[in-house]
Amino acid sequence: MQTVKIGIIGFGTVGSGTAKIILDNNEFIAERTGVKLELKSIADPDTETDRGIKLPAGVLIDDAKKLLNDPEIDIIVELIGGTDPARDFILQAIRNGKHIVTANKALLATEGNELFEAAREKGVYLGFEASVAGGIPIIKILREGLAANRILSVYGIINGTCNYILTKMTSENVDFNSALKEAQELGYAEADPTLDIEGIDSAHKLTLISSLIYGIPLSYNMLYCEGISKISTHDIQFAKEFGYRIKLLAITKAVNDEIEMRVHPTMIPENYMIAKVDGVFNAVYVNGNAVGETLYYGKGAGDMPTGSAVVSDIIDIASKKGCAYHAPLRHYGNFHVKDIDDIDSIYYFRFTAIDKPGVLSRISGILGSYNISIASVIQKGRHAGEAVPLVVLTHKSREKDVKKAIEEIDRLDVVADKTIFIRVEGRED
Amino acid sequence: MQTVKIGIIGFGTVGSGTAKIILDNNEFIAERTGVKLELKSIADPDTETDRGIKLPAGVLIDDAKKLLNDPEIDIIVELIGGTDPARDFILQAIRNGKHIVTANKALLATEGNELFEAAREKGVYLGFEASVAGGIPIIKILREGLAANRILSVYGIINGTCNYILTKMTSENVDFNSALKEAQELGYAEADPTLDIEGIDSAHKLTLISSLIYGIPLSYNMLYCEGISKISTHDIQFAKEFGYRIKLLAITKAVNDEIEMRVHPTMIPENYMIAKVDGVFNAVYVNGNAVGETLYYGKGAGDMPTGSAVVSDIIDIASKKGCAYHAPLRHYGNFHVKDIDDIDSIYYFRFTAIDKPGVLSRISGILGSYNISIASVIQKGRHAGEAVPLVVLTHKSREKDVKKAIEEIDRLDVVADKTIFIRVEGRED
Numbered sequence: 085m086q087t088v089k090i091g092i093i094g095f096g097t098v099g100s101g102t103a104k105i106i107l108d109n110n111e112f113i114a115e116r117t118g119v120k121l122e123l124k125s126i127a128d129p130d131t132e133t134d135r136g137i138k139l140p141a142g143v144l145i146d147d148a149k150k151l152l153n154d155p156e157i158d159i160i161v162e163l164i165g166g167t168d169p170a171r172d173f174i175l176q177a178i179r180n181g182k183h184i185v186t187a188n189k190a191l192l193a194t195e196g197n198e199l200f201e202a203a204r205e206k207g208v209y210l211g212f213e214a215s216v217a218g219g220i221p222i223i224k225i226l227r228e229g230l231a232a233n234r235i236l237s238v239y240g241i242i243n244g245t246c247n248y249i250l251t252k253m254t255s256e257n258v259d260f261n262s263a264l265k266e267a268q269e270l271g272y273a274e275a276d277p278t279l280d281i282e283g284i285d286s287a288h289k290l291t292l293i294s295s296l297i298y299g300i301p302l303s304y305n306m307l308y309c310e311g312i313s314k315i316s317t318h319d320i321q322f323a324k325e326f327g328y329r330i331k332l333l334a335i336t337k338a339v340n341d342e343i344e345m346r347v348h349p350t351m352i353p354e355n356y357m358i359a360k361v362d363g364v365f366n367a368v369y370v371n372g373n374a375v376g377e378t379l380y381y382g383k384g385a386g387d388m389p390t391g392s393a394v395v396s397d398i399i400d401i402a403s404k405k406g407c408a409y410h411a412p413l414r415h416y417g418n419f420h421v422k423d424i425d426d427i428d429s430i431y432y433f434r435f436t437a438i439d440k441p442g443v444l445s446r447i448s449g450i451l452g453s454y455n456i457s458i459a460s461v462i463q464k465g466r467h468a469g470e471a472v473p474l475v476v477l478t479h480k481s482r483e484k485d486v487k488k489a490i491e492e493i494d495r496l497d498v499v500a501d502k503t504i505f506i507r508v509e510g511r512e513d
Numbered sequence: 514m515q516t517v518k519i520g521i522i523g524f525g526t527v528g529s530g531t532a533k534i535i536l537d538n539n540e541f542i543a544e545r546t547g548v549k550l551e552l553k554s555i556a557d558p559d560t561e562t563d564r565g566i567k568l569p570a571g572v573l574i575d576d577a578k579k580l581l582n583d584p585e586i587d588i589i590v591e592l593i594g595g596t597d598p599a600r601d602f603i604l605q606a607i608r609n610g611k612h613i614v615t616a617n618k619a620l621l622a623t624e625g626n627e628l629f630e631a632a633r634e635k636g637v638y639l640g641f642e643a644s645v646a647g648g649i650p651i652i653k654i655l656r657e658g659l660a661a662n663r664i665l666s667v668y669g670i671i672n673g674t675c676n677y678i679l680t681k682m683t684s685e686n687v688d689f690n691s692a693l694k695e696a697q698e699l700g701y702a703e704a705d706p707t708l709d710i711e712g713i714d715s716a717h718k719l720t721l722i723s724s725l726i727y728g729i730p731l732s733y734n735m736l737y738c739e740g741i742s743k744i745s746t747h748d749i750q751f752a753k754e755f756g757y758r759i760k761l762l763a764i765t766k767a768v769n770d771e772i773e774m775r776v777h778p779t780m781i782p783e784n785y786m787i788a789k790v791d792g793v794f795n796a797v798y799v800n801g802n803a804v805g806e807t808l809y810y811g812k813g814a815g816d817m818p819t820g821s822a823v824v825s826d827i828i829d830i831a832s833k834k835g836c837a838y839h840a841p842l843r844h845y846g847n848f849h850v851k852d853i854d855d856i857d858s859i860y861y862f863r864f865t866a867i868d869k870p871g872v873l874s875r876i877s878g879i880l881g882s883y884n885i886s887i888a889s890v891i892q893k894g895r896h897a898g899e900a901v902p903l904v905v906l907t908h909k910s911r912e913k914d915v916k917k918a919i920e921e922i923d924r925l926d927v928v929a930d931k932t933i934f935i936r937v938e939g940r941e942d
Contacts, residue, residue, distance in 0.1 A: 105661050108802075109661060109803065113660065115728065116660065116728065117660055213658075219803070219804035224653065225653075228650070228657075228825065228828075229654065231545065231828045231829075232820070232823075232827075232828065233538070234538055299545065357789065357790075357810055373537075374530070374538065374648070374817045374820055375649075375812070375817070375821035375822075376648065376815075376818055377811065378649060379808075379810040379811070380810070381807060381808040382805065382807030382808070383806070383807075388803045388804070388805065389805055391661070392659065392661045392662055393661075395661030396661050399657075399661065400660075
């Protein structure tokens with residue numbers, strides 16, 4: 085039986101999970117797949133902390149360079165995250181002719197074009213299943229399982245932190261800050277939660293998905309990204325009244341030669357499967373022109389789920405069967421990426437309007453002048469002369485018109501606060 | 514670019530979908546995967562009916578043997594279903610050194626050991642992604658995507674007909690026969706629905722899944738199978754009151770060296786994702802020892818979804834990259850298949866008991882004498898001296914004890930009708 089020798093750089097959460105799976109499931113994997121995995125080295129500056137894993141003597145070292153230059157190691161698993169020194173480690177591994185597996189979406193989304201090109205030139209693999217949606221094998225599903233399909237759209241809940249916070253806000257009617265605080269206490273959110281709550285992590289992952297399915301270079305800078313920190317319990321409750329849930333969705337779709345790539349809070353009908361995905365779970369909805377609607381659900385983070393994805397990449401590579409390992413950067417696509425201002429969407433608006441006669445008429449007049457027509461209105465509470473929420477769902481409108489209309493509406497003397505708008509998906513117009 | 518020539522046997526629903534995908538998505542697939550698909554021949558006795566697909570001249574022929582013996586054809590796609598002559602066609606194709614793709618779960622579940630063995634000896638692939646769960650790439654997910662995992666359990670809703678009927682019964686409170694009739698009118702059920710409603714189709718698919726994940730020979734005859742035709746709206750309503758849904762589940766799990774394989778109506782907590790899978794959709798829940806809980810959802814039947822799976826197999830094979838094509842019959846497993854009588858489960862009982870004092874005591878006395886303890890009881894309606902439903906949820910009990918207890922209870926003079934029991938999954942005991 086063929087043995088493949090593995091070196092892991094980074095002995096943190098995912099590194100520990102990966103090591104544990106290799107050590108614990110080793111025999112079983114060999115029986116099942118015919119590939120024997122050997123954990124040759126793990127490099128981490130901290131060789132002291134007890135991670136609860138009994139490593140064979142000599143496996144844990146403090147010098148990543150030693151591991152990169154070890155001629156016996158076939159596959160380097162990069163699990164330190166961040167740009168430096170991860171990028172240099174990967175490039176060095178490629179130069180040394182080693183295959184790479186990484187969970188580093190931030191690095192790939194921003195500098196992946198160069199890394200994948202280097203890997204292709206050298207003829208080594210660069211596996212990144214663990215970079216998107218943790219344990220859900222979504223890269224394999226998109227690249228191989230649905231290979232017969234032109235992918236019409238992907239909608240992903242691919243950040244568990246945000247989904248936990250929104251679920252909490254929805255089910256318990258607590259505000260964003262309380263939900264975030266609880267997520268931090270439970271270890272679901274970092275001390276500095278910016279990357280998650282501002283949608284950046286989702287945007288990194290969506291960059292990889294779009295590139296993979298539409299054959300375009302990784303285009304993180306062309307993606308629209310908006311987080312969840314401005315979502316209020318008001319909006320969540322109004323969404324419920326309309327029969328919707330608010331989720332942070334990573335959306336990519338292609339119509340003709342135009343691609344949309346955007347991450348933002350989105351209202352979706354509550355009876356959709358993806359609206360039912362709660363807590364820290366991830367889910368990716370994929371609509372293919374043959375298969376129709378599909379959805380893939382599981383844990384998007386954590387040592388063992390992410391380790392599962394890392395090891396599946398290792399097995400794919402180790403089986404040396406080449407397994408359709410097209411780099412995601414096979415640039416066959418000739419697509420134009422739409423600016424967010426050019427998308428058409430249904431919108432939810434929450435105006436903070438002074439409760440007096442004629443207000444709705446003035447607001448709807450401005451909307452009408454920008455070709456935005458109203459599908460339904462909820463006006464809550466009556467407090468003559470005071471500010472009350474006025475909630476509107478539109479028909480399909482152009483984003484740039486929406487922004488102009490809101491700018492104009494927010495200047496009205498009868499409007500007391502900045503208008504909130506949330507894009508709506510999944511409703512027929 | 515490498516071209517692969519394909520011959521399809523059977524120009525019915527799935528044959529048409531497969532042909533349409535190859536013709537329509539051909540260019541796109543070539544760009545994306547580097548594999549050019551050429552539909553060389555389709556064999557069907559009926560060469561007259563218009564399937565709405567414009568085939569190039571000479572592609573549609575009436576003689577499958579001509580196609581099997583065509584030296585230019587690389588891959589044979591068998592889509593006629595049934596045992597004869599599908600089995601002989603596949604064996605002939607293997608002898609002729611051709612790779613096979615099939616959606617024929619009934620044939621594989623019952624005679625697959627021989628077919629996979631023949632394919633392995635000859636060194637050809639036998640792809641069967643389309644045999645299980647239609648467009649959901651569950652075979653690839655289990656074999657490759659989750660290759661790092663010891664699979665603890667799989668729970669599948671893998672028959673759309675049954676799921677449609679149960680959904681209808683649940684949401685509209687109509688009885689089994691009305692729901693079946695409507696399914697037939699909509700084309701979701703066959704004129705003779707036996708294979709679907711008696712769970713046989715699910716059992717065929719589960720046979721393939723169990724063999725794949727546990728490394729055992731295909732063991733259709735060792736599987737327990739019970740359909741949905743005896744489910745009444747009473748049971749569905751009582752299940753709701755307890756917070757459950759009734760679904761036809763195909764269940765396989767391994768504990769130590771013992772495997773369970775069973776298809777039967779099952780009560781599952783309504784807040785579980787798989788309980789929310791409605792209508793003709795399929796879903797497969799997979800629990801792996803690393804990845805944890807995952808779920809895969811999509812259309813389990815139909816020309817295009819099933820065609821999507823067929824073509825993904827063709828692309829895998831055609832890419833000649835061998836892609837971990839372990840036959841599902843890699844017999845590494847040393848498992849014992851549990852008899853249904855030896856399983857432990859929570860049970861729902863619906864007794865039809867005469868409403869008079871002491872009845873509950875007599876029934877619970879018998880249950881107790883077989884080590885079956887009661888978790889909760891619902892008694893509905895009061896009609897002194899008449900038969901009323903008495904509903905019980907148990908703690909974990911042994912199936913053979915349950916059967917003996919019910920036999921004894923059904924002989925009581927205070928019990929007016931045969932007791933209904935339904936197995937419950939997903940509740941902690």
